Amino acid sequence: MTETLTPIRGPALSLGSELTIAQAAQHRETLVDAVAAASGDLQLDLAAVSEFDSSGVQLLLSARRSLAERGHALQIVAASAAVRDALALFGLSTLLDTPATAAAAH
Amino acid sequence: MHRDDDAEIIAAARVGFLDEAADMLQQFEQALLVMETDPADAENLNAAFRAAHTIKGTAGLFGCDAVVLFTHEVETLLEGLRSGALPVTDAISAALLEGLDQMAALLDEVRSGRSSPAVAERSQVLGARLRQLYGASAVAATPDAPAPAGATPAAPAAGAGAWHLSLRFGPDALRNGLDPLAFIRYLGNLGAVTGCAVVADDLPALADLDAEACHLGFELGLHSTAGQDEIERVFEFAADDCSLHILPPDADGDAFEQLLDLRCQGDGAATEALLALWAGIGVGMGQLSQDTSAPPAEADAAEDEGTTATATASAANPATAVAVAEPAAVPATDRRTGRDRRAPAEARFVKVRADKLDHLIDLIGELVIAGSGAQMVANQEGSALFLEATQRVSDLVQATRDGALALRMVPVGETFSRFQRVVRDTSKQLGKEIEFVVTGGDTELDKSMVELIADPLMHLVRNSLDHGIELPAERQAAGKPATGRLGINACHEGGSIVIEVSDDGRGLRRDRILAKAIERGLLPEGAAPSDAEVWQLIFAPGFSTADKVTDLSGRGVGMDVVKRNIEALRGQIALTSTEGQGTRTQIRLPLTLAMIDGFLTLVGGVHYVLPLGVVSECIAVPKECLAAPTRTCGTFDLRGEVLPYIDLALFYGVVPGAATEAEPQRRSLVVVRDGAVRVGLVVDRLLGEHQTVIKPLAGIFRHLKALAGSTILGSGDVALVLDMQGLMAAALQAQQPVRHAQTTPRFALSE
Numbered sequence: 096m097t098e099t100l101t102p103i104r105g106p107a108l109s110l111g112s113e114l115t116i117a118q119a120a121q122h123r124e125t126l127v128d129a130v131a132a133a134s135g136d137l138q139l140d141l142a143a144v145s146e147f148d149s150s151g152v153q154l155l156l157s158a159r160r161s162l163a164e165r166g167h168a169l170q171i172v173a174a175s176a177a178v179r180d181a182l183a184l185f186g187l188s189t190l191l192d193t194p195a196t197a198a199a200a201h
Numbered sequence: 202m203h204r205d206d207d208a209e210i211i212a213a214a215r216v217g218f219l220d221e222a223a224d225m226l227q228q229f230e231q232a233l234l235v236m237e238t239d240p241a242d243a244e245n246l247n248a249a250f251r252a253a254h255t256i257k258g259t260a261g262l263f264g265c266d267a268v269v270l271f272t273h274e275v276e277t278l279l280e281g282l283r284s285g286a287l288p289v290t291d292a293i294s295a296a297l298l299e300g301l302d303q304m305a306a307l308l309d310e311v312r313s314g315r316s317s318p319a320v321a322e323r324s325q326v327l328g329a330r331l332r333q334l335y336g337a338s339a340v341a342a343t344p345d346a347p348a349p350a351g352a353t354p355a356a357p358a359a360g361a362g363a364w365h366l367s368l369r370f371g372p373d374a375l376r377n378g379l380d381p382l383a384f385i386r387y388l389g390n391l392g393a394v395t396g397c398a399v400v401a402d403d404l405p406a407l408a409d410l411d412a413e414a415c416h417l418g419f420e421l422g423l424h425s426t427a428g429q430d431e432i433e434r435v436f437e438f439a440a441d442d443c444s445l446h447i448l449p450p451d452a453d454g455d456a457f458e459q460l461l462d463l464r465c466q467g468d469g470a471a472t473e474a475l476l477a478l479w480a481g482i483g484v485g486m487g488q489l490s491q492d493t494s495a496p497p498a499e500a501d502a503a504e505d506e507g508t509t510a511t512a513t514a515s516a517a518n519p520a521t522a523v524a525v526a527e528p529a530a531v532p533a534t535d536r537r538t539g540r541d542r543r544a545p546a547e548a549r550f551v552k553v554r555a556d557k558l559d560h561l562i563d564l565i566g567e568l569v570i571a572g573s574g575a576q577m578v579a580n581q582e583g584s585a586l587f588l589e590a591t592q593r594v595s596d597l598v599q600a601t602r603d604g605a606l607a608l609r610m611v612p613v614g615e616t617f618s619r620f621q622r623v624v625r626d627t628s629k630q631l632g633k634e635i636e637f638v639v640t641g642g643d644t645e646l647d648k649s650m651v652e653l654i655a656d657p658l659m660h661l662v663r664n665s666l667d668h669g670i671e672l673p674a675e676r677q678a679a680g681k682p683a684t685g686r687l688g689i690n691a692c693h694e695g696g697s698i699v700i701e702v703s704d705d706g707r708g709l710r711r712d713r714i715l716a717k718a719i720e721r722g723l724l725p726e727g728a729a730p731s732d733a734e735v736w737q738l739i740f741a742p743g744f745s746t747a748d749k750v751t752d753l754s755g756r757g758v759g760m761d762v763v764k765r766n767i768e769a770l771r772g773q774i775a776l777t778s779t780e781g782q783g784t785r786t787q788i789r790l791p792l793t794l795a796m797i798d799g800f801l802t803l804v805g806g807v808h809y810v811l812p813l814g815v816v817s818e819c820i821a822v823p824k825e826c827l828a829a830p831t832r833t834c835g836t837f838d839l840r841g842e843v844l845p846y847i848d849l850a851l852f853y854g855v856v857p858g859a860a861t862e863a864e865p866q867r868r869s870l871v872v873v874r875d876g877a878v879r880v881g882l883v884v885d886r887l888l889g890e891h892q893t894v895i896k897p898l899a900g901i902f903r904h905l906k907a908l909a910g911s912t913i914l915g916s917g918d919v920a921l922v923l924d925m926q927g928l929m930a931a932a933l934q935a936q937q938p939v940r941h942a943q944t945t946p947r948f949a950l951s952e
Contacts, residue, residue, distance in 0.1 A: 116375045119412035127407050149381045153404060153417055161407040181382055185419075186397040186482065 107140035107172045114144050114151030114178075122151075126158050130165070137162055142173035147181050155190060211263075215311075218259050222308050225252045226301065227618070233297050234621050236282075240289035244434075249297075250279045251438045256304065258378035260311075267316070268307045271324045274331040275300040281335050284390050293334055296327070298622075303327050362450025363395065364425060364432060365484060367460055369418040374442040376413055385419065387435055392425025396482025400464075402474060415442075418464075420475070422482050457484065555648070558608055565598075565605045566796065566894035572598040573892065573915030599892065602796060609649070610792070613691045613700065614642025616655050620662045624687060627666045634673050634684040635666065641691035646698050647792060653770055654700070654790065657763040661702040661786050662687065664760075669706030669784055679781060681705065697772075697814070698792055703785040709778035711735050736776040740764040768926045771812070771909070799893030799912070801920065802871065802884040805855035808920035809884070810893050810912060815925050817874040822883055826870065837881055839872065846870065846881035847928065852907075873925060880929055895922055907931055 108129050110122055129137055137158065144151070159169040171191050174182075182188050232249035235242060253276045260268035275297065281287035303323060310316045366388075370381055388394055400418035404410070423432070429447055436445050446463065448456050457479075465471035572595045579591040617639045628635040646654075670676075670685035677683050688703045711732070718724045718738045742761040767774045772790035791797065791812075799810035825837040826846060833851040836843050850856070870881045895910040902908070907927030912920050 116380075116413055119375075123407060123410055123412040130407055148375075148383075149415065149417060150375050150412060152382070152399070153401075153415070154407075154410075154412060156399070156401050157404055157407050157410045157412075160404065164406060184382065184385055184394070184397060185399050187399060 107138040109140045109143060112143045113146040114141070114154070115146050115148045116150040119150040119154060122154055123157075126154065127161075130158065130161050130167075133162070133165075133167060136168045136170050138170045138172050140173045141171055141178045142175055144175045144178050147175075147177045151178075152181060152185060152187065156187075159190070215263055218263055219308060219312050221259065222256050225256050226305055226308070227615070228252045229256075229304075230298075230301055230622055231618055233294060233301060234625060236289055236297075237291075237294050237625070243283075246279070246283045247434065247437065250276065250283050253279055253304075254378065254438075256308075260308075261378065263311075265307075265311050267321065267324060268304065268311065271300075271307060271328055272304055274328040275304065278331050278335045284387065287335065296330055296334055299327055300331060362425070364392075364423040364427075364450055365448040365452065365457075365460075366419070366421040366423055366432070367446040367448075367464060368421065368436075369400070369444040369464070370415045370439075371442040371444070372411075372414040372416070374415040374439065376415075377442055379439045379442055381415070381417055381419060384435060384439065385421065388421070388423055388432075391427040391431060391435065392423055395422035395424050397421050398478040398482050400475070400478065402471060420478050420482060420484075422484070553608075562605050562609070565602050566896075568598055569602055569796070569892045569894055570913050570915060574917070575915070577915045602892070606647070606792070606796065607645075609647050610645035611648045611651055612643050613646050613651055613654075613698070614639065614644075616651055616658065617642055617689050617691075619655070620659065620689065623659070623662060624666060627663070631667070632672060633666070633670055635670055636684050636686050638686060638688045639690075640688070644691035644693060644698060645792075646691075646790070650770060650790060650792075653766070654788070657766045657788070658689075658700065658702065660759055660763050662689070665702060665704035665706060665784065669704040669708075671707050675707075679707075693792075694789070697789050700788045700790070701785060702788075703783060705783040708780040708782050708784050709736070709739070709776075710780055711778075714738055732777070733775075736778060739776060740774065771924075771926070797893050797895060797922075799891045799922070800871070801888040801891040801914075802849075802882075803886040803888055804849045804853070804884050807853070807855055808888070808914060808918060809849065810891060810920050810922045811871065811873060811882070812923075812925065813890060815873045816871055817879065818872045819887055820870050820872065822868045822870050823881075826881075826883055837870075839879075839881070844872070844879050844881055846883060847931070848883040850883070850885065852931070878929055882928070891920075893920075893922060 108125075110125065111118070114122065139155075139158075155169065155171070162169050169190070171178075174191055179188075179191065182190055229249055229252035232245050232252060235245045236249060239245065253272055257269055257272040257276055260272065278287070278293065278297065278300075282289055282293070287293065303320075306320050307324065310320060368381070368384075370379070374381065385394065385397060398420045400420060401416065403418075404416040410416075425432070429449060432447055433445070436443055446460055448460060461472055461475060465475055572591070576588075576591045576595055579587040621637055621639075624635055624637040627633075665687050670687065671679070671681075673683035676685060686705045688701070690701045690703070692699055714735055715724070715728075715730070715738075718735075718741075719726055719728065723738060723741055724730065739760050740763075764774050767788055767790070770790055772788055774786065774788050776784065776786045778784040791814075797810075798813040800813045800816050802809050802811065820839075823837045823839075825835065826832075826848065829835055831851070832848070834845060834847050837846050838844075868883060868885055869887050870883050871887070872879055872881050891914075893912045895912060897910050898908060907924045907930075909922045909924035909927075912922055914920050
């Protein structure tokens with residue numbers, strides 16, 4: 096339950112290994128802070144995610160919306176197979192396409 | 202809110218959770234047992250999965266991690282079975298049954314608040330075994346691999362069509378453990394998901410997001426040969442948290458338009474967005490007519506009627522009703538029936554605390570008493586109108602009483618179903634083949650009785666299993682089919698319920714029982730009792746427990762306890778058996794313990810109530826009794842038959858009424874029947890039928906002989922309720938000393 100969240104300032108934010116309803120509220124807090132702190136696009140590293148459910152998808156979509164309101168984009172720089180499978184199933188694989196501006200973020 | 206209040210609420214909810222979990226476990230067990238006999242029953246597998254899933258979900262809410270973790274393993278394996286990835290094998294069903302026991306053990310730990318390392322260790326071992334079973338057979342099929350957009354499975358069979366599914370999950374879906382992802386993944390088993398679009402219009406930005414609420418909807422294309430029923434069943438147990446709309450492959454543009462209206466409520470921007478999503482997953486614009494904005498009148502109507510009233514909305518606009526109502530209305534009604542099928546037990550029942558019900562029944566008991574009081578006053582007043590009014594009231598009170606008692610009635614089948622597991626386990630253990638046949642499971646009985654008969658019944662079932670039914674080889678040698686039959690049947694008979702446990706096993710050996718009885722001095726040497734009397738010997742206390750080496754098929758072990766338990770419920774038990782053919786035990790119980798139809802009598806100024814059901818006839822006191830006025834017990838001649846009698850006045854030590862002494866001929870004798878035994882009771886006066894609410898006697902009266910309780914009469918007087926069993930026993934016992942004085946045979950158990 097107490098998956099430690101390590102908001103890495105710098106290259107990409109990692110959300111730990113579980114992105115499910117159990118941690119959804121904590122992850123939301125982390126993301127709110129990260130979005131507020133981000134001066135540009137927000138980069139997420141989801142390579143370590145082994146558990147991923149619809150609440151995780153929802154968080155990503157919501158984060159994308161929040162960032163869009165500020166004129167920024169959400170970049171998923173790395174994603175595990177679990178994340179890829181789920182997004183593909185939902186027809187959301189485009190979330191994984193790193194926008195061309197990725198390099199320009201910082 | 203105070204923390205104490207919170208704690209209290211949580212504690213109450215926890216009790217509810219444990220109760221529910223117990224129900225679910227029972228359903229789970231039932232489903233697993235059905236699975237063993239009929240592995241192809243998909244609905245049954247769903248039921249098993251649902252039960253496990255519900256337990257896991259609620260356990261999660263209460264933070265019972267041990268339950269959640271273990272149940273997850275069980276659920277995973279079940280999911281494999283449900284999706285068809287795994288075949289149902291003996292190993293799997295055995296492991297699942299063990300898993301069920303483990304879940305029960307874990308829930309018990311939650312209940313008691315104590316956890317033992319042994320149980321935790323078992324969770325580990327069993328969990329690993331379940332995982333291994335899942336992994337071992339799941340190689341061939343990969344249920345987890347979704348059929349993503351574009352991945353065409355083996356060419357769709359003839360008749361496959363492009364279904365369109367529109368899903369909107371409710372806010373609580375995720376919290377209830379329903380993950381849309383899992384549903385969509387599961388759809389891949391029915392065919393190919395040709396496209397999926399997430400509807401996230403309602404999804405707020407992070408700042409306003411409740412991350413545990415579900416804000417998602419889906420528009421899906423599904424290429425499948427499955428029928429609408431099959432697709433709906435996937436979402437069956439999410440019905441409360443998911444609005445599902447299915448358009449069949451042959452749905453026309455109108456149906457899609459109707460769906461647009463339903464989902465977008467005439468909101469132009471939302472309509473545009475949804476159309477764009479549809480275009481994205483290949484719902485061709487050609488399928489939609491040009492006028493996508495739909496007639497405004499219809500949209501308004503839909504809005505007024507709420508979101509799901511598709512059929513109503515179209516009916517309000519007759520112009521479109523014909524085209525629209527059919528495809529749109531069908532899923533709506535189907536889903537409703539689907540829900541009914543899903544959970545007859547949850548949807549149609551209201552859970553009420555037992556003490557509330559008991560309180561209601563108490564009150565109605567008082568009402569019955571007050572009602573008869575009013576009737577008595579009416580009688581005294583002699584007013585015809587008043588009498589008529591009280592008569593009506595008393596009719597209603599009686600109907601209310603019956604209705605209230607019916608509230609406590611539950612089908613006995615639930616009790617029977619728990620034997621199924623015992624039969625399964627025991628027959629495996631002993632190497633016997635046994636068919637378990639339950640009939641009359643719908644027969645209803647008072648809830649408190651159901652709980653109390655479970656143990657005695659279990660004893661009878663075990664006796665049949667252990668000692669009655671032979672091993673297959675032995676059966677075949679005796680010319681019987683290898684598979685034995687254990688039957689349990691319930692039915693109503695008059696005001697009683699009759700439950701029968703029967704087997705076609707080796708039966709009882711009459712000669713052995715007789716020899717044993719004579720050896721133990723229960724019968725005199727050379728006695729030639731009837732069959733019924735011999736079988737009754739089985740119930741004698743300690744009859745065969747004393748000598749365990751006897752192979753009296755063990756029938757007698759503990760039968761006296763069974764009989765005592767049944768008699769404590771004012772019931773009777775009888776047994777018949779044919780050597781080599783089988784044994785049949787019959788239990789007869791009153792439907793309720795709270796109230797009876799009584800027969801009111803007066804003895805020396807004290808009112809006594811007999812259960813009306815046992816009264817067989819009333820006669821004038823025979824001359825034998827009059828000849829010995831000081832004798833409490835004796836025998837009399839009833840149309841040539843010799844029966845024992847008890848003079849209640851002497852028995853209870855009350856002075857017979859003065860009027861009685863003046864006119865002794867006014868006394869009466871009531872013949873009561875208890876099973877095969879008949880006894881006469883001498884009373885002063887007969888007062889007739891009486892609705893009797895039985896109240897237990899306080900502890901200080903416990904030493905009183907043969908009293909079952911008390912009741913209050915309309916006049917406010919107290920009446921004592923006679924305990925027939927106790928009275929009979931006393932009558933038969935007291936008869937012994939007079940044996941020498943009489944010449945008539947008086948074997949107590951005569952027909």
